[in-house]
Amino acid sequence: MCGIIGAVAESAIKPVLDGLGRLEYRGYDSSGISILSNNEIQTIKARGKLNNLKQRLSMQALEGKCCIGHTRWATHGKPNETNAHPHQCGQVSVVHNGIIENYLELKRKLVQWGHHFNSSTDSEVVPHLINHYLSQQMTQEEAIEKAITQLKGSYALGILINGSSNNLYAIKQDSPLVISQGNNGFYMASDAMALGADSAKIYYPKDNEIFQLNSHEIKLCGNSINKKIHYINNQNSAKLISKEGHNSFMEKEIFEQVDLLKRLSVNSHANKYSTINFKELKKITIIACGTSYYAASVAKTWFEKYAHILVEIDIASEYRYRSPIVTDNELAIFVSQSGETADTLAALRYAKSKKAQTLALVNVANSTIAREANFTFEIYAGPEIGVASTKAFSCQLAIFYKMAIEAAKQRELINNAELKQLIFSFAQLPYIMEKVLQRCTDMKAMAKKICKYSNVLFLGRGALTPIAQEGALKLKEISYIHAEAYAAGELKHGPIALLDEQMPVLVIAPKNNLTDKLLSNIQEVQARNAPLFIIGDKSIREYINLQEDDFFELPPMPEAILPIISVIPMQLLALYSAQILGKNVDQPRNLAKSVTVE
Ligand code: M6R
Numbered sequence: 239m240c241g242i243i244g245a246v247a248e249s250a251i252k253p254v255l256d257g258l259g260r261l262e263y264r265g266y267d268s269s270g271i272s273i274l275s276n277n278e279i280q281t282i283k284a285r286g287k288l289n290n291l292k293q294r295l296s297m298q299a300l301e302g303k304c305c306i307g308h309t310r311w312a313t314h315g316k317p318n319e320t321n322a323h324p325h326q327c328g329q330v331s332v333v334h335n336g337i338i339e340n341y342l343e344l345k346r347k348l349v350q351w352g353h354h355f356n357s358s359t360d361s362e363v364v365p366h367l368i369n370h371y372l373s374q375q376m377t378q379e380e381a382i383e384k385a386i387t388q389l390k391g392s393y394a395l396g397i398l399i400n401g402s403s404n405n406l407y408a409i410k411q412d413s414p415l416v417i418s419q420g421n422n423g424f425y426m427a428s429d430a431m432a433l434g435a436d437s438a439k440i441y442y443p444k445d446n447e448i449f450q451l452n453s454h455e456i457k458l459c460g461n462s463i464n465k466k467i468h469y470i471n472n473q474n475s476a477k478l479i480s481k482e483g484h485n486s487f488m489e490k491e492i493f494e495q496v497d498l499l500k501r502l503s504v505n506s507h508a509n510k511y512s513t514i515n516f517k518e519l520k521k522i523t524i525i526a527c528g529t530s531y532y533a534a535s536v537a538k539t540w541f542e543k544y545a546h547i548l549v550e551i552d553i554a555s556e557y558r559y560r561s562p563i564v565t566d567n568e569l570a571i572f573v574s575q576s577g578e579t580a581d582t583l584a585a586l587r588y589a590k591s592k593k594a595q596t597l598a599l600v601n602v603a604n605s606t607i608a609r610e611a612n613f614t615f616e617i618y619a620g621p622e623i624g625v626a627s628t629k630a631f632s633c634q635l636a637i638f639y640k641m642a643i644e645a646a647k648q649r650e651l652i653n654n655a656e657l658k659q660l661i662f663s664f665a666q667l668p669y670i671m672e673k674v675l676q677r678c679t680d681m682k683a684m685a686k687k688i689c690k691y692s693n694v695l696f697l698g699r700g701a702l703t704p705i706a707q708e709g710a711l712k713l714k715e716i717s718y719i720h721a722e723a724y725a726a727g728e729l730k731h732g733p734i735a736l737l738d739e740q741m742p743v744l745v746i747a748p749k750n751n752l753t754d755k756l757l758s759n760i761q762e763v764q765a766r767n768a769p770l771f772i773i774g775d776k777s778i779r780e781y782i783n784l785q786e787d788d789f790f791e792l793p794p795m796p797e798a799i800l801p802i803i804s805v806i807p808m809q810l811l812a813l814y815s816a817q818i819l820g821k822n823v824d825q826p827r828n829l830a831k832s833v834t835v836e
Contacts (some may be wrong), residue, residue, distance in 0.1 A: 239264045242323075243309065244333070251271065251305050268312075270284065307333065319753070330400075335393070335394045346578060371385055381449055409448050417443055420437040442604070497668075502633065503668060517648045519568070525553075553581075574599070577601070590612075598611035598616075600615075626712055639802070684788065696724070696743075744811075770784065
């Protein structure tokens, strides 16, 4: 993970610090900058959040035209100041995102050559290697080129060299990187979102192209730039910073979902979905990680139910290692909010190598996954800053729902009345969601009780099992309460052994054809004295005796949209539990928004 940024501009420190603020979602255990000031590289680092670095910087008047910065998510080496980037060797300073897999071997060699290392990171070998080749009279470009031929693994690098000319270099392999030309300077960063209002033109480098940014131009070393330029909307980055009156980005993003779904239900992207020939498809495979994987799990139920298509789902980190069978007429869908998740990207590349037709479902339009898939559908959730994914999930589900309808239509497996009903249900979705959000104080009361426990068991059935899993993931991510989820029928096959007064069980209980079965599962819970909490239809209360605070009522709604609605109380539960426990909702420990390492 980690976020990197660099600028060649008047007062380069400002765009770098602003960009680090926007990159903090990629890691926040330490940060640092290197700046060329008075012909010297000055490096300042701090442990913890970016504010600590800013405080240090406020104590010294540093100015310069060439600056690199880093915000870290520790892989190799503890999150402390020594391991924070940039790492420097002589006149070379480097920021790195990725993993240098052969760093131990390289380090051994460099130590034999007389190099001394300060950190326990993999990254520190990079400035040492470059410095070594510079000392052999190579030019800056030659030294970088030679150094990267030694590296195995993934990297996006920002390299500052203090030499006869002051240059910033950027290069990548299997890690995201953008290069940008603005009116007032030249920039490089992990993603386009990190760049401020000055950057309009964005270049997406290919692996191992070496870019030089100097005070006059951006140079592709050895070649002239002849690449496609993608324009980004500069307003996005400015808008990002605001929580719009909410306590956290996550809270803002939860409440934003109503408007996003209103927009999605009005905009017809149906024409786009019809570019996929669902009629001829034999199989859909959906591959993703984390929350996006749970969206895939819900999508499977819709595609199977409404379009009768065989759907396999897989966790991206497993997919390419299990020799999956890619058949003719198979569509492989890759779901990713960030579009940069290393496991999902690697799975996409694997599927492409096996000649599968690939489709990316992403939130970040120009992300690597979006650019590499054969087809790309956006979910239009807008920038999601909270590390715990919320609005991206409901928008992923909304798009999947529309795709399933299109598939059902093309395969002529659904009559007009059913089709109309599904479309009508979708149109109702934001209004029902609004009602649920209006009851958020009820969820505060439930959270107050639940967050007194150390463990919680979530139960669901059918398409609501992945929602229970998503609820458990949300709770553990930001409140650090241990939570697991099961299909309710599985309770008796093992997890029931855990039940006692200290193991609360939260059940999603709608009124549908499985209600009777679920009620039996609920009885089993109550018989073992486990504290019971229900998110469900009003009618459930007729059968189960529960205190007011232990029940969160779901409004009546069509079965098809239940998963999209019932995730809302789950998100609120996690949010309020974390708030009550005083946790950092947007930046939970050990996590990063975009997981760009394997
Ligand atoms: O950007 P992606 O959708 O590919 O990310 C996948 C997961 O890393 C992500 O959903 C993660 O599980 C979130 N922290 C969940 O809240």
